[in-house]
Amino acid sequence: MVQGSLSENDTLPFYPNNSLQSKNRKIWISQSNHSIGRMGKEGFRSYAFSESTSAQELQIAEDPEGGIWVLSPLDGLFQYNQSSDSFVKRLNVSGGRSLLIHDDHLLLGNDALYVYLLTEDGLRLERTIPMEEDLVTALHVDQNNEFFAGTQKGKLYHLKDLETEPRTIYGANEAHRVEELDFKQINEIYVTYDAEGRNDKLWVSSASGLWLLQQQFFKTVEDLPMNNPIGIAIGAQERAWVPMNYLYQISREEDDFRAKPIFDNMQ
Numbered sequence: 001m002v003q004g005s006l007s008e009n010d011t012l013p014f015y016p017n018n019s020l021q022s023k024n025r026k027i028w029i030s031q032s033n034h035s036i037g038r039m040g041k042e043g044f045r046s047y048a049f050s051e052s053t054s055a056q057e058l059q060i061a062e063d064p065e066g067g068i069w070v071l072s073p074l075d076g077l078f079q080y081n082q083s084s085d086s087f088v089k090r091l092n093v094s095g096g097r098s099l100l101i102h103d104d105h106l107l108l109g110n111d112a113l114y115v116y117l118l119t120e121d122g123l124r125l126e127r128t129i130p131m132e133e134d135l136v137t138a139l140h141v142d143q144n145n146e147f148f149a150g151t152q153k154g155k156l157y158h159l160k161d162l163e164t165e166p167r168t169i170y171g172a173n174e175a176h177r178v179e180e181l182d183f184k185q186i187n188e189i190y191v192t193y194d195a196e197g198r199n200d201k202l203w204v205s206s207a208s209g210l211w212l213l214q215q216q217f218f219k220t221v222e223d224l225p226m227n228n229p230i231g232i233a234i235g236a237q238e239r240a241w242v243p244m245n246y247l248y249q250i251s252r253e254e255d256d257f258r259a260k261p262i263f264d265n266m267q
Helices: none
Strands: 015-021 028-032 035-040 043-048 058-064 068-072 076-081 086-091 098-102 105-109 112-119 122-130 138-143 146-150 155-159 170-174 177-179 186-194 198-205 211-212 239-244 247-252 257-261
Touching: 015 058, 028 086, 043 239, 058 098, 076 239, 086 122, 098 138, 098 146, 105 138, 122 239, 138 186, 146 186
Parallel strands: none
Antiparallel strands: 015 028, 028 035, 035 043, 058 068, 068 076, 076 086, 098 105, 105 112, 112 122, 138 146, 146 155, 170 177, 186 198, 198 211, 239 247, 247 257
16 A cells, blocks of 8 residues: 555655556556556656646556556547656547457547557557447446446446447336436446356446446347237246247347247147
8 A cells, every 4th residue: 555645746646536457566546637656566656647727537448468558538548658668649539538448449438439449550440439419438348248338418328249339228117117317427337247146237336326237127038029929838948938820949048038930830
């Protein structure tokens, strides 16, 4: 542990608001005076960005090769250069609020969600997902490689992968009512996973409080028409059969259920 400081200096952390422990066990700290601090065996070191009269939060991420990236809302996207012991600007983007690196992709959020591919030559923009007069303020990827994004206006989105369209996540306090949740600005998203119960829990930290979103009351079955099933038979190995013109076999696929027709003309 290291003591913090109420006065700005280069030897002690100043009002930390974000942190990351890198693979080489150094701790990188976003400080409110728009600077990055680094803690290691060699002591504490501070890296200043442009001066700001108001508190700023810099986003920190580490790539698979151990490279450290910093997103400044004022100055853009930077990468740490070990040989020069300094941060080098990689993108001249303004208003950056969220940063996520997963495998060989870098996601950057401001007035849109930008998906970049990390290459040996730098960054290559693969996709832009626009936001309607909003800002992406939080990003998360879970253990299933599915992505979540939160915005300044309290919108919560889910992306099955980086090629699909984002889907809005809604809430329900009863089985037949769907409502838009009043998150206000979303600051952080996190998913916890219970392997035994196959039950993901989605945590949202926002301006209106700490939220816990759990699975819906009923899970729909993919590829199953909803035209009055007249019966159901439950079998072994988490399978079921439903007669609806065709005989459908329902089986589990990871966390979802799928239906496939087996026999036709079952009326």
